[in-house]
Amino acid sequence: MLENQREPTSPRRPRSFSQTDGRRGSSCSSATGLLGHGPVSAFFPSTARAVFLIFVLTQFLVIAAYYMRIAPQACECSPEAPLHTDTPLQSEESLRQKRVRPPRLFYNRVPKCGSETLIELARILGSINGFTFTHSRIFFTYFLGEKEQLDFAIQVNAMETPLFYERHLHFEDFTKFGMAMPVYINIIRDPIDRLVSWYYFRRFQEGHIRKLPEEERNRTYDECVVGNYQECTQPQGNSVEEGYFKVIPYFCGQDDFCRQPTAMALERAIYNVNKYFSIIGVSEQYDEFVETLEYAFPDYFRGVGYLYTALGATVRNKYATTRKTAPSDAVRRIMTDKLQLEYEFYFFVKRRFEQYYANMKTNLTSRHTTQTPT
Numbered sequence: 001m002l003e004n005q006r007e008p009t010s011p012r013r014p015r016s017f018s019q020t021d022g023r024r025g026s027s028c029s030s031a032t033g034l035l036g037h038g039p040v041s042a043f044f045p046s047t048a049r050a051v052f053l054i055f056v057l058t059q060f061l062v063i064a065a066y067y068m069r070i071a072p073q074a075c076e077c078s079p080e081a082p083l084h085t086d087t088p089l090q091s092e093e094s095l096r097q098k099r100v101r102p103p104r105l106f107y108n109r110v111p112k113c114g115s116e117t118l119i120e121l122a123r124i125l126g127s128i129n130g131f132t133f134t135h136s137r138i139f140f141t142y143f144l145g146e147k148e149q150l151d152f153a154i155q156v157n158a159m160e161t162p163l164f165y166e167r168h169l170h171f172e173d174f175t176k177f178g179m180a181m182p183v184y185i186n187i188i189r190d191p192i193d194r195l196v197s198w199y200y201f202r203r204f205q206e207g208h209i210r211k212l213p214e215e216e217r218n219r220t221y222d223e224c225v226v227g228n229y230q231e232c233t234q235p236q237g238n239s240v241e242e243g244y245f246k247v248i249p250y251f252c253g254q255d256d257f258c259r260q261p262t263a264m265a266l267e268r269a270i271y272n273v274n275k276y277f278s279i280i281g282v283s284e285q286y287d288e289f290v291e292t293l294e295y296a297f298p299d300y301f302r303g304v305g306y307l308y309t310a311l312g313a314t315v316r317n318k319y320a321t322t323r324k325t326a327p328s329d330a331v332r333r334i335m336t337d338k339l340q341l342e343y344e345f346y347f348f349v350k351r352r353f354e355q356y357y358a359n360m361k362t363n364l365t366s367r368h369t370t371q372t373p374t
């Protein structure tokens, strides 16, 4: 199905972005306690009790109807899943309706791929375009237990819509709990560039510096790879800082096997992308990514192109990782070998994105021509 495609990694000047601590926490209300307090009804006279019961029943029916309406169409909201061909064709109008108005966008962001820029843009647009912007303050819990997954799904679905929610979190399947699925979006980056950026970011970026012996801090990425230190060359390390199998789990999901570097994890990630993810950009094509967001989700991203042009350079410089040394070609080769699965995934996403972008351009052009009076 997938070609074993690996492009030579040409030296490039990656834009560097970083994460910072959130300025606004996730203010979430819980949906529990909705049906009130049982013992209270014991004090009501019988007619009042009947009224109360009818009220409870009505609430229940409304909620049930809500989920029956929302859940089945949840993943059809994704504007286009180019490699997923078994969905029936829909009229352009219905597609447009669904495209522009998903109630929830969930950006389960991968670190060091330009996420801070997107968050900055979404934060501003939230107040202009009128949606709830929620920035999670949880940075180091990427996967959850069953109970936490349920709590999280309830929490997200209880927030005011339209909602843009972001958090570093491996993909979660809300339908497992019979709950409405948000539309997932994301952006990834060339795997080695991402690792190198993360490596220096956690050493030298103010506010994000790990506790390390100075000698280790001074070690370059090349020295780390050549010296075969676990931090750089083990697929999984002992902490979030270590290991290189990092991106696929964000798309594979919460299961244990998703955090193991196997073809199975890759396949599941691709399956989820096709089924649940809308736009996934690549940070090497950030301008195009911004364009697709505005096209696919105008209710959220109207004006983002303008804002990005206006703020882009400032935001990028603000989050550029300092003291980064580019890896040598030899080290790139060593890591490209190790990162084979991650590269397969990256090129899959890149192709998918480019295809979406090309379709978008075609559609925009044809729409323009048909509308032009002759």
Ligand SMILES: *[C@@H]1O[C@H](CO)[C@@H](O)[C@H](O)[C@H]1NC(C)=O
Binding pocket: 214, 215, 218
């Ligand atoms: C680490 O690098 C800094 C800055 O270049 C230098 O001042 C310091 O002596 C180095 N420390 C070690 C242990 O190499």
Ligand SMILES: *[C@@H]1O[C@H](CO)[C@@H](O)[C@H](O)[C@H]1NC(C)=O
Binding pocket: 079, 080, 092, 095, 356, 357, 359, 360, 363
């Ligand atoms: C382009 O238009 C076709 C036909 O209406 C539609 O199926 C497709 O989803 C559109 N693609 C994009 C990216 O809008």
